[in-house]
Amino acid sequence: MLERTPALASLLAGADDRLIVTGLGSAANDVAHITDFSPRAFTMDGAMGAACPVGLGLALARPEREVVVVTGDGELLMNVGVLATIAWQNPANLTVIVVDNELYGLTGGQRTATSAVTDLVGMAGAAGIRRTLAVRDAAGLDEARGVLHEPSRDARFILLKVAPGPGAPVRIDRDGNRLRNRFRAHVLGGLGGAA
Amino acid sequence: MTSPADAPTWQAQVYDVLRTHDVTQVAYVPDAGHKHLIDAAIADPDVHAIACTTEEEGVGIVAGAHLGGETGVLLMQSSGVGNVINFLSLIDHCRFPFLTIITMRGDYGEQNPWQFAMGRAVEATLHAMGLITLRVDSPEDAPRTVEAALGMTQTGGQAVAVLLTQRLLGAKKF
Numbered sequence: 001m002l003e004r005t006p007a008l009a010s011l012l013a014g015a016d017d018r019l020i021v022t023g024l025g026s027a028a029n030d031v032a033h034i035t036d037f038s039p040r041a042f043t044m045d046g047a048m049g050a051a052c053p054v055g056l057g058l059a060l061a062r063p064e065r066e067v068v069v070v071t072g073d074g075e076l077l078m079n080v081g082v083l084a085t086i087a088w089q090n091p092a093n094l095t096v097i098v099v100d101n102e103l104y105g106l107t108g109g110q111r112t113a114t115s116a117v118t119d120l121v122g123m124a125g126a127a128g129i130r131r132t133l134a135v136r137d138a139a140g141l142d143e144a145r146g147v148l149h150e151p152s153r154d155a156r157f158i159l160l161k162v163a164p165g166p167g168a169p170v171r172i173d174r175d176g177n178r179l180r181n182r183f184r185a186h187v188l189g190g191l192g193g194a195a
Numbered sequence: 196m197t198s199p200a201d202a203p204t205w206q207a208q209v210y211d212v213l214r215t216h217d218v219t220q221v222a223y224v225p226d227a228g229h230k231h232l233i234d235a236a237i238a239d240p241d242v243h244a245i246a247c248t249t250e251e252e253g254v255g256i257v258a259g260a261h262l263g264g265e266t267g268v269l270l271m272q273s274s275g276v277g278n279v280i281n282f283l284s285l286i287d288h289c290r291f292p293f294l295t296i297i298t299m300r301g302d303y304g305e306q307n308p309w310q311f312a313m314g315r316a317v318e319a320t321l322h323a324m325g326l327i328t329l330r331v332d333s334p335e336d337a338p339r340t341v342e343a344a345l346g347m348t349q350t351g352g353q354a355v356a357v358l359l360t361q362r363l364l365g366a367k368k369f
Contacts, residue, residue, distance in 0.1 A: 021259070021262075042262060044285070046281075046284055046285065046288065047255075047281060047282050047284050047285035048281070049251065049255075049282070050251075050254070050255040050258070050282055050285050051255075052252075052255070053247075053251070053252040053253070053254070053255025053256045053258075053259065054255040054256070054258050054259035054262065054285075055259060056245070056252075056255070056256055056259060057220060057222075057255065057256035057257060057258060057259025057260040057261075057262070057263070057265075057267060058259035058260070058262045058263045059259075059263075060220060060243045060245070060256075060259075060260065060263075060265075061219075061220065061259065061260045061262070061263025061264060061265035062263040062264070065263075079248075079249060079251060079252065081248030081249055081252070082248065082252050084248055085245065085246065085247055085248055085252055088246060089243070089245060176285070176288045176289030176290075177288070177289050177290045179289065180261075180262065180289045180290065180291065183262055184261075184262060184264065187262065187263060187264065188264045
């Protein structure tokens, strides 16, 4: 099975211009580690379920920029209806990457429904997202990197099936106001930090 | 000549206020009281009208719009306030400017007993999560209150909920 942090790093290789929004937990740790704590990554550590809608609002606001959401199976299952919202808006500059380790990593490793019965790629497709892909091995990673970089007319959804295991052992900045301001300064220029 | 019948409704005035202040993302969960704003947003080629499956998505969308330098608004019914509580920690902790316009149920003249529990809790909940609430009871007060709220959010950086009460909207019969 793929290991989560190297797999995500491999998938995001060459995507250094992407704006990234992450959900809480290992998704945030991995992206902070992979991007070397870049201001282009807005890493949340709360508001479970917010990664996808925040990424959607950002993608609609900045159609000239590619936006990547990195979330987990537990977070997406919390408000999976957002897949319908994304599908209907269908921003071509948005890619949702779900790192699916089939468990709740922060709370003791309890299994999620994806470990047993639930197919998130199927749900994304049935919600109306046209470009979907499940990745389970190195060959799949190559294909997914192609999906991430291809010119697309549609929102994209990539499910990254990974082995259980912790995210990158880093400590993310938990000052959300600081993260918000530096992200806006990065996207909007020097005045981005203003209210 | 403009006759009273041709005068813009308060709903149309509110939409104009939103657009004058460059609101370009309208996230919503429908309510009859928001019908005009939702229809106007859908018909507006310069606005993203975003139908949400649950109100909490709208909180995230408005925050994401701000990260990208745009302004969004969340339209919802008061019942939705109960659905957004934890997402408001994103607004509060990160100090996102945030505007929501809420049509009330469970207040003045309500006849559906299912609506009172959430109706009672709306302002207490919003205040507990750090929002300022502005109540609108009359049509003439609606556009200027939304304009005031936009100043408080866009310039003042606050999180504000404008409550369109049942004194304004009338109590529903269902």
